[in-house]
Amino acid sequence: MRSLKEKTQAELFFLIFERNCKSLSLLNTIPRDNIYTIRETNLRDLALDTIKFLSWARRKKIDTVVDLELFSRFTAVLSALSGASKRVGFYSYHNEGLYRGNFLTHKVAYNPHIHIAKNFLALTYSLVAERQELPYSKVAIENEDITLTKAIIEKQDIDAVRTKIKTLFDNYDASMHKLILVNLNASELLIQRRWMPEYYVELVSAILSNHDDVVVLLTGSKEERSDCEYTRRRVNSDYCINSAGCFEFEELPALYSVAHLMVTNDSGPGHFSAVTNLKVFIFFGPETPSLYGSLGNAEFLYSNMACSPCVNAANHRKTPCTDNQCLKVIKPDYVYKRILPDLQRLID
Secondary structure (H helix, E strand, C coil): CHHHHHHCCCCCCCEEEHHHHHHCCCCCCCCHHHHEEEEECCCCHHHHHHHHHHHCCCCECEEEEEEECCCCHHHHHHHCCCCEEEEEEEECCCCCCCCCCCCEEEEEEEECCCCHHHHHHHHHHHCCCCCCCCEEECCCCCCCHCCCCCCCHHHHHHHHHHHHHHHHHHCCCCCCCEEEECCCCCCCCCHHHCCCCCHHHHHHHHHHHHHHCEEEEEEEEEHHHHHHHHHHHCCCCCEECCCCCCCCHHHHHHHHHHHCCECCCCCHHHHHHHCCCCCEEEECCCCCCHHCCCCCCCCEEECCCCCCCCCCCCCCCCCCCCCCHHHCCCCHHHHHHHHHHHHHHHCC
């Protein structure tokens, strides 16, 4: 979106499912009045909001659509029906999957060998190409081209987060304690990405046993609270706090800015934290950090097995695997040794 602004000086609009809308607040790149949300709670709401979108797009005089979806033909149809004369998106050509019909005017070949952020940038470059290309975009995209800007975090937001932490752990002292975030990510979406719950217990126990001035905050959604509670009880330490469901999405940048380190499964927080300087360690298994690694201050815990990654654009992110050895072989003692240098720097 930043690239589009710089290259075209266009006014930007965004279409997104309602449940994902808060992600746009991290950097506030799009004005709220320019965001249209579609509910997917039931078929009636989905159909109604979709029909309304077609009218909304025409009222806003949207002339160009950039379709960020890799898999969905639904968005390709919406692009065609929006009234936009330019429609950019990924096209399959001779690859498996991703066939989007002939709805696109600027067909970009999805490249499974470069980071997804570079693939997204390739979509924007197709709009400023000097001539028609087959396929778009014939341009080199460098690593510095996908550097994220950082969120602007106000002091009152930091104070509010620290106050909330103190309500969860009365002895919390920001001047003394080092805050370690552990995101279990126990959602049902691609459960093969989960590091083992018992491994998290071992890791958190090792951290707290060896570092007196550390507080571990277990983070997650309210739906993940019971899983975090299981870990908290097994760790059995006053310095391991279950905060799942306690922080609003808008509070995450401030939370990440007061924390000192985070360990997380391959999920949203590893990417959301990239708008801060927080050091993050992220587990990867069924997906690869080469394509989906965080753009922030991150290190990746990846076993690099022959079967990994097993989900990709061509197989619609589906895998037959029911035994994620790619994560099981990453043991807690190895992870502790990986994060130990950063822990020691914090304490020193």
